[in-house]
Amino acid sequence: MKRRTFLTTGLAASLLPDHQAIPQGNTQAKRAIRIAHITDIHIGPGNRSAQGFAKALQFINSLSDKPELILNGGDCILNALETDKADVKAQWQLWHSVLRQENNIPVMSAIGNHDVFGWFMPNDTLKNDPLYGKKWALDELGMSERYYSFDRQGWHFIVLDSIYQTPNPADPELGLAGRLDDQQMRWLANDLANTTRPTCILSHIPILSACYQFFRFETRAGNQIPASLLTHTDSLELKNLFKQHSQIKLCISGHLHMQEELTYLSIKYLCNGSIAGRRWIGPFQEFEPIVTIIDLYEDGRTQHYWYDYTKAPR
Template sequence: MDRRKFLQQTSLSAAVLSVAPASFLSAAPKPSAFRIAFLTDVHVKPTEIAETGMRKAYRHVNALKPSVDFIMNGGDSIMDALNASKEKVQKQWDVWNTVLNEENRLPIRHCIGNHDAWGWQMTDPAVKNDPLYDKNWVISQHKMPGRYYTFEHKEWKFIVLDSAQENNGGYIARIDEEQFAWLENELKKTAPSQHICIVSHIPIVSFCSAVFYDKNEANGDWKISRALLHVDSRRITGLFRSYKNIRCCLSGHIHMEDNVNYRGISYYCNGSICGDWWGGKFHDFDPAYAVFEFGKDGSVKREMVTYGSVV
């Protein structure tokens, strides 16, 4: 496609924003509430479609200012670092940083996605010994305080987990023992009056994980991969039962949307910016992001927003 025509077709202005019909986005947040945007699974790479799509998404959400306080990046910022050379990974991060610097004016927090980790599927010993191996590169790129951390915003505490761990050259969805002990301590020391939101790249509870594949197992069993849903979900949700101030859990990874209420906690899986990895819809879900409204009373509302993808 001609570049000029392509960019004309994908231009975006505040006057023509295509915000999906919503129950609360049309009005300013109440004084007792605040809003965040949850953008996940951008999977940007140095191609015209991916770069232009990321630009559109970030222009779109920035046009919602000042009603959105900050952006939560749900992970998988770049297409893939698991099995890519250092040069290819650097090019992906270059695109990410260029677009973010040029298009985003909102504060942003980050969560690590499995595709953000470098070298897990590579066998070269030099990669394993490189200081950027594993999650060191993504932590540095995002200037994160660590692979898991907390921050507070108004009456809420956000606990950001690191949910993808290396597993024999691949990855598995779980939190390691060190992180679980840290999570236990964070929950214990949080005042019961403070509302908690948990963020993880891979869902802790979701239905999307069960319908990611088009078919069940040959014997009829549902097929849920250890890479699609936390294998330690029972342990984590068992821990959560003791803390009534945990209001919601936010995730990405599946590129689909759901909202599961389990034991009084709302688990939201929040689609993706790239859809079918920049190939259009994924399982009928448009490329989109979520806007959450958090109330002083602990209430949570979500609206999914389609930003007008380039494919």
């Protein structure tokens, strides 16, 4: 695990040392695209989240060398899993009002577990609601599918849906696992077979992680939270699939609100902290709220920068 936090001491724009962004020995490589990754925003009325999200977007949008694309890793809102409709509506309204006001960069999104509506409501009270489950979040985020891919500036981007329902009436909080459903796994294999472009994969839940071992809390029923909620449980299958596709360079995620950088079989796995920190009251464990800026190069190399945007001047 490696932590790099850049404290802002001057103009935000001067903090991205472009001339240093090309790794040593890579002086011929040309940058293809600069992206920003935001994740785990958890916006909702009644706390500092709207101001905080605004500040994160102001930071990204004020960079003179501005990202062309924002990848949003999900958990956009505070919580929809067991929240009544009016509250969830207010959370999404706040999400849109801050984005409208503070951002003019295109955003591509993934779904987070807290964006899912009604799964943890007792007795399935919302099950027949047309917005139940992922439908509401898909509508709000302008997503026509739960998972998809696209090409931009020579790179291939894959956005996964990590959120898998495993009904457990005894303890609804255990009713969730990080994994792809079978249909999505087949789609992913096919998608990867059809591109040779350097590829970046976005998921809400980390596919591979070490720092999840430091994340523990008890559920309402007194269970220690299981790994199935913290990382992908199908990481072995994904590793075996990824092995066949050397074009995969980078996998980015959030969910843990912790930062880590792992390289395994030549693929870099970044867990890029959170915008919210510990539910907007400070750092989560050792990790301040951050935004991540990533440069993707034509030759498939990548370089990321983690910024504590809360300390940006403004």
